[in-house]
Each structure stands twice: as structure tokens, then as C-alpha cells.
Amino acid sequence: MTKKKSNFNLYYVSLAILSLVVGYVFRVEAPIPNTADDYSFLETSMVSILGSILDETIPDDLDLGIDQIILKKISDPKSDFNYYKYNATVMLHNYGGDLRNAKVILHTDSDRNYLFLKNTADGFSLKAGEDYPVRGYEVLFDGRYNGGDINFKIEIQNEDENRTDVNDSNNEFGIEIFEFPPKLKSLSVDKFLEDGSFYLNFDEEEHVFSSNDFITYFSDTLSYRDTSLRYREVYTLNDLYPHYWLNTSLNLLESGHWSATRNSELDPEYIQPKEDILDPKNESYFYVKSIDEDSGYFKISDILAFLPQEEMDRAQFSRVFVDTLGLELTENDVNLYEDVDAEEWYGPAVQTIYNLGLTDINKFQYLPSEKITRAEVLKVVLDYFDVDLVFDDFDQRFEDIAEDDLIYPYAQALSADKKGTELADYFEPDSIATKSFLKYLINEYR
Numbered sequence: 001m002t003k004k005k006s007n008f009n010l011y012y013v014s015l016a017i018l019s020l021v022v023g024y025v026f027r028v029e030a031p032i033p034n035t036a037d038d039y040s041f042l043e044t045s046m047v048s049i050l051g052s053i054l055d056e057t058i059p060d061d062l063d064l065g066i067d068q069i070i071l072k073k074i075s076d077p078k079s080d081f082n083y084y085k086y087n088a089t090v091m092l093h094n095y096g097g098d099l100r101n102a103k104v105i106l107h108t109d110s111d112r113n114y115l116f117l118k119n120t121a122d123g124f125s126l127k128a129g130e131d132y133p134v135r136g137y138e139v140l141f142d143g144r145y146n147g148g149d150i151n152f153k154i155e156i157q158n159e160d161e162n163r164t165d166v167n168d169s170n171n172e173f174g175i176e177i178f179e180f181p182p183k184l185k186s187l188s189v190d191k192f193l194e195d196g197s198f199y200l201n202f203d204e205e206e207h208v209f210s211s212n213d214f215i216t217y218f219s220d221t222l223s224y225r226d227t228s229l230r231y232r233e234v235y236t237l238n239d240l241y242p243h244y245w246l247n248t249s250l251n252l253l254e255s256g257h258w259s260a261t262r263n264s265e266l267d268p269e270y271i272q273p274k275e276d277i278l279d280p281k282n283e284s285y286f287y288v289k290s291i292d293e294d295s296g297y298f299k300i301s302d303i304l305a306f307l308p309q310e311e312m313d314r315a316q317f318s319r320v321f322v323d324t325l326g327l328e329l330t331e332n333d334v335n336l337y338e339d340v341d342a343e344e345w346y347g348p349a350v351q352t353i354y355n356l357g358l359t360d361i362n363k364f365q366y367l368p369s370e371k372i373t374r375a376e377v378l379k380v381v382l383d384y385f386d387v388d389l390v391f392d393d394f395d396q397r398f399e400d401i402a403e404d405d406l407i408y409p410y411a412q413a414l415s416a417d418k419k420g421t422e423l424a425d426y427f428e429p430d431s432i433a434t435k436s437f438l439k440y441l442i443n444e445y446r
Contacts, residue, residue, distance in 0.1 A: 063096030063172025077143025148297035174395035315368035375429035
């Protein structure tokens, strides 16, 4: 709101100024008045008229607004106080007439922290057109959520009903909060359906579906470092589906091209992607946002990723194994196997794992072009880390590995060491191993 102006008043202001100038000339050139009172009367009359007219050009309407807010986080949520705490600097601007000893209150919707502003003995005063910074105003945000808006409000409570804030459009100012890490936890894929849709797992004690609005965001591209990927498996449709999760960050969210799909209110765990994320050629990322209907606050999940998988032959396995562990290569001209040339790109890697006793030295062929199975990879990794095998009869870790299987003590050792927790209940020991599976096992023990 701007100051009111009147062409009528400006005319009289100009007239008054002209009268003062004429009066001054009159005093210089006209005969000298008889008494000092004559001068006093002239000066007083002109000044009074000018002051009266100028007063009319300054609005009496009150219009105090919030121009800017700067937030600085003081502390993160704690176990005994689950709130983010911020220090706010609120910049006020007087768009109306002079405020004199007014009762002004600053507060937010998110808490009951009412601040009565006072810069004079009797209240708050601020001349028309001036700014006033309110510093050190502490506000809270619910630590159960990742984000939402904190709405600041400024109010004038004036006993004079004729002088109230005439413009409420600038009395409120919203600041968006976005904090990490994700608060929507325990998110994982439960099962896939044949049409490519799937169900998610949530921690139902933490999330009440009936009172929240769920939105899934998809992207076919994302910028991140490979080392930030965390491996997972889900067994569904009689097959294993490896995927990954990423710790969500603002940089990750900004690097994707996200499209939103609103989940069903009756079945919020059900997701119908726009593309087939199980297609081995597709690269797909998604995360879920849960919005509280009452406050508008929201939680987000980590990002789940479905990426093309690279199956390995035995030559590729030897090289990925050595490179992932950072082992020093053994390089010589000796051909340990009939079908492995020491000069081949994988030759030194095969020699390295041979020297470590991780291959069958009683065989004459390594079969570098044959695919390597998940069972073979598990055995090599656990032998390298000298893991104690488990033969005792206790809870079976995988549904498809029986006690009489040669790989059984290796599979049970995973469970005993509390490793392999991201693997599904079906191991699929004869399936072709992927690079991601090998790296996951190595990272479990490294």
C-alpha cells in the first residue's frame, strides 16, 4: 500500500509555499510593520496552514507488513525434544501512517511463540516508510517431518477502531523448510505384479495412511556417485530383482527430472509406474512423499533405483574382484590354465586369485567365457575373508538352499555374521552373478 496523494492538497501546498515567498519579499520591500506581532502573525499563519495541508497528505491508515525473513538453524531434533529450532530475523516495513505506541504482535502458525514488539516505553512506534528488523525470534518446526511452511504473521491490536491495518496481504510471510535425512523410513519394495506395478513396504506404526496424502515421484535420470548406491534384492514373480537405495539429498532431488503420480487413497502402498522399471534396459528412480492433510507438513523417503544389471563371466569376475578389493596384480608369463593367456586383459587377475588359493588348482581350465553363478561368487568371497563356515542346524537363511547343498554352510555363515541382510529369502544359487551382487558381498565383509 502506498501513501495517498491528492492533487487538491498539492495545489494548496504550492499556494502556501508561494505565499511564504511573497511574504518574505513583502518583508524586504514593503514598509516596515509597526510591531513585532505583525511579523509573528504572518509566520504563524503560513506555517500552520502549510503544516495542516502536509498532514493531510500523509495517510492515517495503518499498514505494517513483513518484507523479508532470514532463518538460521540453531539445533536439530533430539530424543527428548523432537523439534528443529531456528533463529529468525524478520524485516518489517511501515507502508502506512506513523505508528505511535501501538500494540504489535509477531507470531507463527506452527507454535505459540507470541512476541509483543516494544521499542518505546508504551509500545511499538515506527514512522511512515521506515523499516524495522526483529532479531532473535526463535521458532520451532516438528522434527517428525522433512519439510513444510512456517507462516509468520504480524498483527496490530489497536484500541482505536478507526485506525486499523487496512492491508492484510502483507501481514503474512511463509518460509519453506526442507530438512534431511528422510523421515519416511522403512521404505522397500514388497512385491511386483505382472503388469509392472508393485507394492511398497512401510513402517505402519510410524505412518497412518488414512490421514496422509502419498505422492510418488519418478525420474529416468539422476546424477550421483556409484559409491553412494546401496544394494537390495526382492524375490517376486519367481525371480530375483536387484535394486538400490540412495540417501536422499537436495542435490539428488535437483538433479532428477521428476514426474509425480498420486497414490490411491484406498491403497497407498500400490505404485503404478509410467514405464516398466523391470525392463533391464531401463534406468528408473523414485521416492515417496507423505503429506499431512492438516498441517501440510511432509516426509520424504530415500530414493529407490532400478538399474540395468551387468552379468559376469568368469574372466570379468576375476577382474572385478581384484579391482574392487584393490589387490596388487600378479604379472608373469606363466599360463596357469590352458585357456588363460597371461597376456589377456584378465590374465593377471586370474593369476592373482589363483595365488590366493581362491580357484580350483586341480583343474587345467579356468573357462573364462563361462558365466559365473551366485553360489560360486559367495564361496570365493567368504573364502577370501576367511569366514567361519556354519554347519549347525539352526534357522535356515534361504528358502532354496537345503542342508545337503555344498553352499549351505556359506549361506548360513552370512546369517551368523549378520551379513547379507539386504538379500531376499530366496538366494537363487544357480543364477548368473552380477557385478553389483559381487560388490555387495565384498562390501559386507570389507
